Amino acid sequence: MRRLSVGVLLIALSTLVLELMLTRVFDVTLTPNLSYFVVSLAIFSFGLAGVYATLRPVPVERDIRGLLAACSVGFAVAVLLLNPVINTLPLDYQRIVRWPISTLASFGTLYLALLVPFFLAGYILIAVFSKYAPLIQRLYFWDLAGAGLGTVLVIPFISRIGPGGLIVCAAALGLLAAALFSESRSVGRACVLLALGIAAVPVIRGQDYIDFRYHIDKRGILKAVRAGKDELIRWDPISKIDVIDETFSPLTATAWHRGGDRKAIQYDGGNQTSYFYKFDGNLRSLRSAIERDRSQVNEHFWQIGVLASHYLKRDSGQSVLVIGSAGGQETKAALVYGARYIDAVELVPTVVELATGRYSPYIGNIFRHPAVHAHAGEGRSFLRGTSRKYDIIQIYSNHTSSSIAQGSGAMAPVYLQTAEAYQEYFSHLTGNGVLHINHYAYPRMITTAARAWKQMGRTDFAQHVALYFSPSELTLPTLLIKMQPWTPEEIAQLNAYLGSAQLDPKDRLVLMENPLDPTRHFLSADFFSGEFPRELAERLPVDFTPRTDDNPYFAEMRRHISRLQPDPKGFLDPGTAYMLNLSLIRGIPMDEIHLYVTAAASAVFVLLFVLVPLRFSKVGREEGATALPLLTYFSCLGAGFITLELVFIQKFMQLIGSPLYTYSTVLCTMLLAAGIGSASSEKLGIASRRGWAIPFVAIIALGLALVALYPWISHLALALPLAARILVAGLMIFPLGFFLGMPFPLGILAIAHQPRGAIAWAWGMNGLFTVVGGLASVVMSLLMGFNFAVMVALVLYAAALGVFKRMRDTVPQPEALPARVVVDATLPPEARRPGMGTAVQARR
Known part of the structure; x- marks a missing residue:
């Protein structure tokens, strides 16, 4: 055995x-x-x-x-x-x-x-x-x-x-x-x-x-690999990293690469991209070159918006936090304008290693500068663990147009863009500090930040927000939120710097949200109020409601499967319209296609897994069989378990940070705990005829407790190191997982004397509704939030509890079939005890 x-x-x-x-x-x-x-x-x-x-x-x-x-x-x-x-x-x-x-x-x-x-x-x-x-x-x-x-x-x-x-x-x-x-x-x-x-x-x-x-040429990676320009390949636990040589040549010039040598850092085959820009390390010379000719920016930075907050705070001994330091352009911008202290936080350890090691000379050793402190970690966790206040907190998105077109990230939680995250940013800024973010869908950024601002008891948010926009960077507007109201002098300086005549017209940034003049806002005052009205949200062509840690799907905002046009009346800016249109390929929304495919497949699976066995199998046709209770019980278990599993993966990502570490922590803890619970249930006296209600009651009670206590525990634990956060997550999940391992084997014991094939059908139904439950959990999380999805999963376990007794009691008992009992001699002794399921086969 x-x-x-x-x-x-x-x-x-x-x-x-x-x-x-x-x-x-x-x-x-x-x-x-x-x-x-x-x-x-x-x-x-x-x-x-x-x-x-x-x-x-x-x-x-x-x-x-x-x-x-x-x-x-x-x-x-x-x-x-x-x-x-x-x-x-x-x-x-x-x-x-x-x-x-x-x-x-x-x-x-x-x-x-x-x-x-x-x-x-x-x-x-x-x-x-x-x-x-x-x-x-x-x-x-x-x-x-x-x-x-x-x-x-x-x-x-x-x-x-x-x-x-x-x-x-x-x-x-x-x-x-x-x-x-x-x-x-x-x-x-x-x-x-x-x-x-x-x-x-x-x-x-x-x-x-x-x-x-590679099968798809995301961000030109397939062509680069075929041309032999792939310098390095590294599978990191978080991302696969390719470093692509992009030495400039007039023959290879593009609208996105008009000068200067660089190395592209491709995350996961081009899903996201950053760059190592070639730099000799002379910060004073670079600053002088930019001040003489703003067009020089494109040889060292993705766009001039990268430098906005650093120019504003120049030579003030500013302290800077960069979340997502990647190839170092934000860190270099901070150094160019005299930052005294810089924390550069990057999620992927391999990128930190390359930036501080192999490619450090190539980028001017900026991460070895005395003012720079490089960290491998998750941004919010880093913030929670430090008491330092910063003059600038900068987050520059490294998503690409190709990744948007493929729908990447639409169903992924973005915990850096929730109201709770903005509260972390604001609480770690100095009295006149600036939050600097470049990311798509700025109307949702503003409603989310406004909610955080109001929750912190602050007012007049619109006077603190400046947003700059350029035609060449539709999906990367520059959002600047200042803890003190903007002054005319500050706005005038930024307008002159970001909209310099030395820049190509399409690269110049224009002020789209003016903090000094309410009449020059693209968005209405409701977006800045902190209480985005439901009636306004429902009539807009796109969902701009603020995101929270309970519903962190920032990129999920599509309401119609049709191409959109910028609409000032509907507050639909050109960048958001462009982003949603990019992911609409020949009328197919690539950001949601997997949900439609899964829904269609689930419908086919229902016909295959339910109707076929009902029509052609002995367990489905035989009188006295318990088809309906069996279907209900194991369907509830499959849907309930996968809902909890998937919701916990998304929910605990806020605490743990790394997707792979979160996935491994949640699954390992739930599965091991469930296995231990299954093995322990016999010793605890839990069987199909005694103590069978205990696991269900415990699951419901522990699930409710987890929903209630998670915000408080995660708030305290977020400041801990990664290993400690993983441990805390495991401790929160383990008790619930322990009891989740008991209902499935209890059900198998209850139907063990069903006609041959009953256990296989139960397995199949459990698998089918794992698919259905997985789809439902995503939809529920998107529409109603994680806590609602957890509550539905607990209701499913309550339904399984309600049907268990009927399923068990309608099973024919072996004592009624003495003439047809045959003991299988190949089984181990512990499996040959009377009344113990298929060890004693009832021949039909």
């Missing part, structure tokens, strides 16, 4: 590693929205395995070890084939207009290639759970423990062997599972040796040896 348990752990571990790494691969080589497709496909494949096992039940009356071993070998082979399949197929979805048949065929082939390993892994787990149903509480522990470990192991290994290497190692784990499942010693030894040989390849050759090619 121990070999079987470890085999289950390895299959679960390898499946989670495969799912996580394919998600990262598609983030980089395709688009982040397609990575959502991987998660849905994995769950669908598991559910499809359940449907198959419902229609053709697992032969539990026989020894299934050979079947498990064969499926594990098939899993390993299918995983190994993924790299050549993904690299060979033309997977640029934009080809569909010119080559629709070949494009659809390519994605269809990809779909099938991805489906096979997940289907086989799901079938292995279903077979084990069906065969050894009386031991479900222990086996479920090994399943969840393996999945939990998989979420953690990727972090230290991704920078060493890359996603390609980890995927190969997932195949090796499948072979090790086959060795454990196999009855033949010779087969087992062969699988072990083959697994070790396969895993040794990426370990020895490094992270670049098994890689995936």
Whole structure:
């Protein structure tokens, strides 16, 4: 039994590693929205395995070890084939207009290639759970423990062997599972040796040896790689980093690169971009050059708006915080204008390492300047951990037009753009300090900042806001919020500097929101009030309501699937209209397409997973079977669990910071805690006929407590180091996760005497409503906030509690079938006790 348990752990571990790494691969080589497709496909494949096992039940009356071993070998082979399949197929979805048949065929082939390993892994787990149903509480522990470990192991290994290497190692784990499942010693030894040989390849050759090619030319990265300009490739736990040489040449000049050498820092294959600008380190000379000729700015900075706050505070011994320091242009701007102290915070450690190491001489050693203090970390956490006040806090977005066009980030939480974040910024500014932000959708920035301003008891917000705009940077307006009201002299200086006649007309910044004259605002006074009226918000063509930590989806503002025109009456600025139109490709909103695809797929899944078993399976047709309660119970569990899981991933990102660390922390804690809860339930006396209500009551009580206490705990913990924040998050999640592991095995025990295939159908329904629940959780979080989604998940668990007794009590009891009972001699002794589920098979 121990070999079987470890085999289950390895299959679960390898499946989670495969799912996580394919998600990262598609983030980089395709688009982040397609990575959502991987998660849905994995769950669908598991559910499809359940449907198959419902229609053709697992032969539990026989020894299934050979079947498990064969499926594990098939899993390993299918995983190994993924790299050549993904690299060979033309997977640029934009080809569909010119080559629709070949494009659809390519994605269809990809779909099938991805489906096979997940289907086989799901079938292995279903077979084990069906065969050894009386031991479900222990086996479920090994399943969840393996999945939990998989979420953690990727972090230290991704920078060493890359996603390609980890995927190969997932195949090796499948072979090790086959060795454990196999009855033949010779087969087992062969699988072990083959697994070790396969895993040794990426370990020895490094992270670049098994890689995936780019399919979409995001920000020119595909052309640059083909031209041999990719100088460095590094898989960081947070982002894949490519450094591209962009030495200037008149032959390669573009509207975005009109002079000066630089290196492009491509995050995740061009989803975001920053630059190392070549600089000799002479700050005085650079300042003189800019003052003589403002057009020189473009050789050292993305636009003149980068320098706005630094010019305003020049030579005042100013203290500066840069959140998202990346390639260093903001840090350099601060140094040029005499900053005395600079904290430069960057989320991706690899970028900090490159800026302070390999590329430091190239950028003039600006991060080694005595005034500069470089930090790898998350901006809000850094702010919470420091008592320093700054004269300037600067955040310059590094999103790109291509990333907007692909819809990247629309469904991602942006915790730097919530009312709570603005309160952090304002509270860390000096009495006359300036918050300097370049980001798209400035009307929503203003409503969000205004809400924070009002919550802090401050008034007259419009007098503190200046916004500059240029035709060449529609998605990067310059927002300046000053703690003291703006003076005419300050505005006059900025107007002259940012709108200099030395600049190209399209690069000149013009004042769009004038703090000195209310009649010269593009936005109405309601945007600055801190209480954005609902009636105004509902009649606007775009959603500009302020964002909070409970609903941090800053980029989700689309209301119509149609092209938009700037509209002063509707307060729709050119930049926001341009941004939303960019992500609308041939009438398809790329920022929401994955939701529509998932919704359509869910409808198909319902027909497949519900109607087919009801019509063709024994468990669906037989009198005395408990189809409706079974459907309801396991559907509620699947939707409820995935809703809590996905909401916690988004919610705890505010506390932990890094997406990958958050993902790993939440999943590992929930899965391990659930596994421990499952294994402990038998010892605690929780079974299908006693104590069965305890887990449900505990889930509801702990869920409500987490909703109530999270804001207070996270507020205190945000100042802690990353490891401590992860620990706090784990401690908050673990008690709830412990009880979440009990309802599923309780349900399996309750239906163990159903006709063959019932457990497989329960598995399939659980998987189906994981997809449906995942979609619903996203929609609920977008429309109503995280707390509302959590409350709905708790209601689902209450519904499962209500239907459990009916499901259990309508199951035919084994005592009523004495003449047809056969004990399976291949089962371990602990699984042969009377009345313990499928260990005693009722032949129908």
